[in-house]
Amino acid sequence: MTNSFQVNSKEISKIKTTSKREKDFRIKNLNFFNKNGFPNKRHEDWKFSDLREIIYKNFKKLNTKNTSVKVKKINFIKDFDHNYVAIVNGELHSSNFKFEDKNKIKIKIFKNKNFSQENESNPLICLNHALANKGYHLEIKDNYKFKKTVIIYNLFTKDLKDSILNSRNKIKVGKNSELHTIDFIINESKHKFVNNVYENVALANNAVYKNICIQKDKSQGYFHKFSKNQLLSKSKYSTFIFPSGLRFNKLDLEFNLEGKDSECNLQSASFLNKDDHQEIKTKMNHLAPNCKSYQRVKNVLSSDGKGVYQGKIYVKNIAQKTDAYQLSKAMILSDNSEFDSKPELEIYADDVKCSHGSTSGKVDEDAIHYLMTRGLDKKESTKLLINGFLNEVIEMIKSNSVKNFVKGKLKKQIYGY
Amino acid sequence: MKNENINHNQDYKYGFTTDIESIKAPKGLSEKTIRFISKIKKEPKWMLDWRLKAFNRLKFLKEPDWQKPKFPKIDYQDLYYYSAPKGMTDKPKNLNEVDPKLIETYNKLGIPLNEQKKLSGVAVDAVFDSVSVATTFKDELTKKGIIFCPISEAIQKHSDLVKKYLGSVIPISDHYFATLNSAVFTDGSFVYIPPNTRCPMELSTYFRINASETGQFERTLIIADKGSYVSYLEGCTAPMRDENQLHAANVELIALDDAEIKYSTVQNWYPGDKNGVGGIYNFVTKRGACRGKNSKISWTQVETGSAITWKYPSCILQGDNSIGEFYSIAITNNHQKADTGTKMIHLGKNTKSKIISKGISAGKADNTYRGLVDIGRKALNSRNYTQCDSLLMGNKCGAHTVPYIKNKNSSSTIEHEATTSKINEEQLFYCNQRGLDQEEAVSLIVNGFCKDVLQQLPMEFAVEAQKLVGISLEGSVG
Amino acid sequence: MLEIKNLTASINNRDILKGLNISIKPGELHAIMGPNGSGKSTLANVLSGKNGYKISGEIRYEGKDLKEMSVDKRAQKGIFLAFQYPIEIPGVNTNNFLKTSLNKVRKARGEKEIDTMSFLKLLKEKSSELGIDEKMMSRQLNLGFSGGEKKKNEILQMKILKPNFVILDETDSGLDIDALKIVANGVNSYRDKKKSFLVITHYQRLLDYIKPDFVHVLSDGKIVKSGCMELAEELEKKGYNKIK
């Protein structure tokens, strides 16, 4: 690790800390980061995405200073009615829940109170532990079903350059409540920067949470998000990820199915083009009986795009009757692109149904041929097939307005192909 | 010797010891030990230098720790690295010179060495602790120009071939155990099939660990020259002992243009008793290079023994159109642990690989499939198909699948599938209703589950392997 | 041969058989009819000793209490169940399976093991009687067999294992007209003074061929009516609702 990427411990003194415990926690984590630096491919979890190499190649230095959060105007999505939360450079900016009963909702700036001493081995999480001092905390009380979706606008401002942002968010959905969110990322910076997020979602008994994650357009961001999710009894979590367009993007998602009969559904479709590198890493921990999980990750790789999927299903010995499935499919369009996967099973209960499949390969030549006999040229045929390949995931979105919105975004991404 | 507890595991019928006087190298791992081995084997200087190079390298290496089964620290200074039955240091010219106790041992193991009783169609090289005691059918093979002999003999007589190929697939400093083997290997088999020759019979090596506190470090080198074919079988057993014993073999295969090597293993080292005491640590490095165009290497393994099995027979597909295959059954019961799989490295164009792995876990055992499929940028039009199925019996055991899959070009296809389940109750019921008891039913269904792998084995081994599958799972259902 | 008194059975907290009585003497063929879900297959499973049921009441077979006996022991004592849905067992060769099974049963009867040659001869003979292509026997057990082929395979196994008490669970469903005749003939030729049958079916047609001594109607876990062939004819005309 060269010194330019070390973070001076003075940065911590600049953060308002509430207790000695907090300060010690931050310092301990900072020391870990400084000692280990950005993870490289010798770390098992970073085998396919050597972040150290990527950072060294693209940055000379990284500053942790907080940038201004002045924004003139947010371009809200007009396609459908929605509530919103606006986040600017990781910081909670404003929110509006005009369609909902405000007594049921709490939103505030995130304050970490959990200085658990468990040792993290991911240096980026440590860095976040050390420096995060912004983010939001959204809480939905028991027995409340949202009427409209909440769009979480994640804005990144023009003045971001060589910065590294560390933020922390938390969403709590109470018993029998239901929340739908869309993470919408708008990036106005033309420069390179790193965004490092730590996120918690906790679903109480019977809670339902649906989330869609999508980017407005291509950008120069280097993103890392670690997300730890808790599912209690009979709760349902579903997430759709359409994350392409970043220079680097790693989503490290951990789901703990702690309550009986809980369900988790994760689907993703990405088109990765020039300069894109994306990794989705999941850990589906089946810790209680009778839970279900379903994962489907689809990637189309073009130019020098690189896609990675590391998905692990873990089944504890008491988690009998687990039904867990995992599928990754990749379509490789160029000899410079690459798809790597590590679909892992670790199973300690016998009465389970667990399986995974992973395929990668070229476009279906027969299908191309068929389309060409119908008068389409090669490029058009390929585009059509890519669209169909990825649309399979989008079709799973229930709301028509949201589905069409996502389809529109995807079309734009593929257009450039 | 600590072998009073022979009754721990009645199911292991190969658990007897042969009481025979042996010559051992001084205990411990040192340059002295290596010089001793090299001297007693009358090796040329280049071989000794090669060993010492490995030994020097070893000082900088650490035992790997990424694999799932953890094991207590091995005290390398408390092992014997060479043990040979007295009178065996010079290989006997014929069976009359072999100690009758040894011949008796092999008879008991079902591997008769006598000319009259020899297994038909199978030539056997019998390795006892650190030395080869007999090789059958040698004359017949020699007529065809086939070399099948102990590697220590090849080092003296076929120096050129050994020098050219030894360490060319598994480099001296590959990893800890491979390097250890390079420094101290004692015996093993050497096979050379001349161009355009189809080996007329199965070649087989039968490994037996007898002496206590002794590691077995065998080395096998098989070269199939252009257009040749050979099928090679390997079997192994050891007495029941309370201590863990180390077996760290290196196997290198080289297939030149249009050549094919089929390598089958039925591994039945002593697995330890029901409480996990004793058993062999089977840390083996097996690697094959499909060096020539249209060459093919096929690994088949039935792993039922050993306390810990840790091996990844791999194929490096260098030649265009070459094919690599890996068929595996790994059964773990009681406290056994297996971490096994393969690596398929696709370098040449139009290369194909196929992986079929069946893992069965019972008792308190842990069974891991770990594998790598890597299709390189230049390996255009390549293909891999992988199927990994695991069966769990009870909820005190574990089944794990850890595949690494890399595809780096747009004309290649990788398909990977894996499942984990338990034995189907309805199938058991059906078998019971036709009069089969629980253990027979399990054995039948598990054999069915493993069929795709079992049918890859040569006839002589298939029947034995099927029985082994049943026996290994005895007591696992109740 | 078989004496069932006040038999109840439940599984997963669901009561299925609710006090069932039936008595079958050597040489008799009893038919059981009844609406879907009334518990017919459950009865067949319980008689064969399948695990998982909570049972009370009495089952006596050849004078002995069956309740503690395992599935395989019952089979060895001559109880044979032709399954409604014979299961596929991948990788297991049908031939081998049948031979293993036959030898188990023979051993229990105190006969000596059959050698491969005689077994193959027997198999050839019995499969040609049933119009089964011998090649099918070297395929994996029931794997990819058509519905009808699976059923025929069950009857073939019956003929080879020579049980004393045979339960046929809807063996006629899924058979074409010719196959139905062949199966019925198979059953008829196997009947004699010493052997008894419990035939579960939905259709009178099979019974026309095999002529039951008794017909019972099972509904909601109980025998609600017993009679002879006429009862089956009546059912065919009127349906279950009218009977009670």
Ligand SMILES: Nc1ncnc2c1ncn2[C@@H]1O[C@H](COP(=O)(O)OP(=O)(O)OP(=O)(O)O)[C@@H](O)[C@H]1O
């Ligand atoms: N394992 C089980 N758990 C819960 N309910 C069960 C179970 N097995 C059977 N049942 C129920 O018990 C009832 C009787 O089932 P059974 O299979 O004996 O019916 P059947 O008379 O054979 O019907 P069919 O004519 O359709 O074959 C059905 O309602 C069935 O759903």
Ligand SMILES: [Mg+2]
């Ligand atoms: Mg039924």
